[in-house]
Amino acid sequence: MAPARVSIQTEDFDLTAEIAALRRDDPRVGAVCSFIGTVRDRNGGAVRGEVQSMELEHYPGMTEKAIEAMIDQALQRFDIFAARVVHRVGLLQPLDQIVLVAVSSAHRGQSFQACEFLMDYLKTQAPFWKKERTAEGARWVDARVSDDAALARWGIHASNSSD
Secondary structure (H helix, E strand, O other): OOOEEEEEEEOOHHHHHHHHHHHOOOOOEEEEEEEEEOOOOOOOOOOHHHOOOOOEEEEOHHHHHHHHHHHHHHHHHHOOEEEEEEOOEEEEOOOEEOOOEEEEEEEHHHHHHHHHHHHHHHHOOOOOOEEEEEEOOEEEEEOOOOHHHHHOOOOOOOOOEEO
């Protein structure tokens, strides 16, 4: 049985296990590309602005459905066999893994493109809300203009940023 394409979870994920599941029993696979996002200090390391933790929220059911639609788009746009998205929610600490996007195909080019497309789509269209905690307090993180621009190069125009 093929693994689920989308998993929203509080627990960490194992890249090796995820890739093995994506490739399992598919002799056509010649390439698997992946992206892992981690909690980092978006504020440039300034002690006062240093990210101490991040909390992610989502709407169960709606979020999975939106990501499934993103994967359907990737399957239509690129010559890929499968894709897997694991996104964590809840309280995360610096260096924790947040998201995994993995894509299999016959050749690396299509996997790289589909992986990048899915990540750009996730950054702007997936219904997640992030709150960062610093020494100065907590704040919700808005989408950035650069995220909208990354999505636009795929022909999808969105205005999610407050920049």
